[in-house]
Amino acid sequence: MSSAEISKSLRADTVIRKFIFHDLQAIDGYIDPPDALVFLAILEHQAASGLGGSVAEIGVYYGRSYFLFRRICGDEERIVAIDLFDVDEHTGGSEQYARFVENGRRLGLPVREDLVIKGDSTLLDPHALAAKAGPIRFFSIDGGHMLHHVASDSALAAETLADHGIIAFDDTFNPTWPEVTVGVGDFLREQRGEFAVFCITKYKTYVCRRAFHADYCAAIAASADLSAFEHVETEFLGSKATRLENPMRRRLVHQLLVRSGMGIFSERAYR
Numbered sequence: 001m002s003s004a005e006i007s008k009s010l011r012a013d014t015v016i017r018k019f020i021f022h023d024l025q026a027i028d029g030y031i032d033p034p035d036a037l038v039f040l041a042i043l044e045h046q047a048a049s050g051l052g053g054s055v056a057e058i059g060v061y062y063g064r065s066y067f068l069f070r071r072i073c074g075d076e077e078r079i080v081a082i083d084l085f086d087v088d089e090h091t092g093g094s095e096q097y098a099r100f101v102e103n104g105r106r107l108g109l110p111v112r113e114d115l116v117i118k119g120d121s122t123l124l125d126p127h128a129l130a131a132k133a134g135p136i137r138f139f140s141i142d143g144g145h146m147l148h149h150v151a152s153d154s155a156l157a158a159e160t161l162a163d164h165g166i167i168a169f170d171d172t173f174n175p176t177w178p179e180v181t182v183g184v185g186d187f188l189r190e191q192r193g194e195f196a197v198f199c200i201t202k203y204k205t206y207v208c209r210r211a212f213h214a215d216y217c218a219a220i221a222a223s224a225d226l227s228a229f230e231h232v233e234t235e236f237l238g239s240k241a242t243r244l245e246n247p248m249r250r251r252l253v254h255q256l257l258v259r260s261g262m263g264i265f266s267e268r269a270y271r
């Protein structure tokens with residue numbers, strides 16, 4: 001890489017980190033900076049390695065992860081958003097879908113409404129999803145959190161994923177949602193070794209086809225954005241995975257900066 005290319009890529013990295021640690025925090029939702037950095041590392045690795053395809057997300061809520069995908073992947077890439085969009089009906093609040101679209105307008109990342117699927121993911125025909133998305137390189141599963149949801153959503157992902165694609169399961173090992181972890185274990189065993197876990201964080205488990213396991217493990221190990229975390233080797237149902245540890249000390253510094261109105265500097269806690 002020339003020095004001009006290096007400084008251009010450093011500038012791009014600074015911009016995306018500001019988006020993760022500052023702009024994205026204004027959107028109600030459930031992806032925190034550590035997993036946002038894992039998404040960044042995986043998507044950048046895929047782009048640099050010519051591992052193309054689209055992105056699909058089950059469980060959009062108000063779009064926190066969706067807008068991260070939009071920001072990292074740019075305007076051209078297909079990002080298919082699947083959700084019931086009915087959470088506010090139970091609370092009498094403003095309509096979920098309208099807030100999602102409005103968030104995109106505010107961030108300057110307009111929602112591509114032709115790529116939104118409103119409905120129950122467990123009833124979604126894989127052919128209908130494939131027709132919208134084409135082969136999927138990154139599939140985020142964060143919809144219904146009961147066993148039948150995870151079973152159905154993971155089967156849908158396996159059917160529509162590009163060979164080199166990855167699945168990110170949310171809320172694994174979270175005692176509030178024990179059936180998610182059972183669902184991921186069932187999926188790995190039912191697939192009889194076809195899929196392997198390559199990374200685990202506090203909130204998510206990342207899975208790819210076994211043929212690409214070494215490739216994604218190497219990408220996680222090499223990512224500068226993930227160097228702030230301790231990388232601990234662990235094993236999960238027959239595959240070696242990197243557990244990314246985020247020490248309490250760093251989480252506290254980050255929270256202090258955010259709560260004292262210095263969120264713009266909170267990114268420094270993760271360098």
Ligand SMILES: C[S@@+](CC[C@H](N)C(=O)[O-])C[C@H]1O[C@@H](n2cnc3c(N)ncnc32)[C@H](O)[C@@H]1O
Nearest residue numbers: 029030059061064065083084120121142143144
């Ligand atoms: C935890 S939120 C998702 C958070 C989001 N990924 C983020 O980054 O903020 C779960 C979402 O899943 C949606 N959901 C729940 N069950 C679903 C189903 N069966 N099909 C589609 N979406 C579903 C809910 O409407 C809700 O918006």
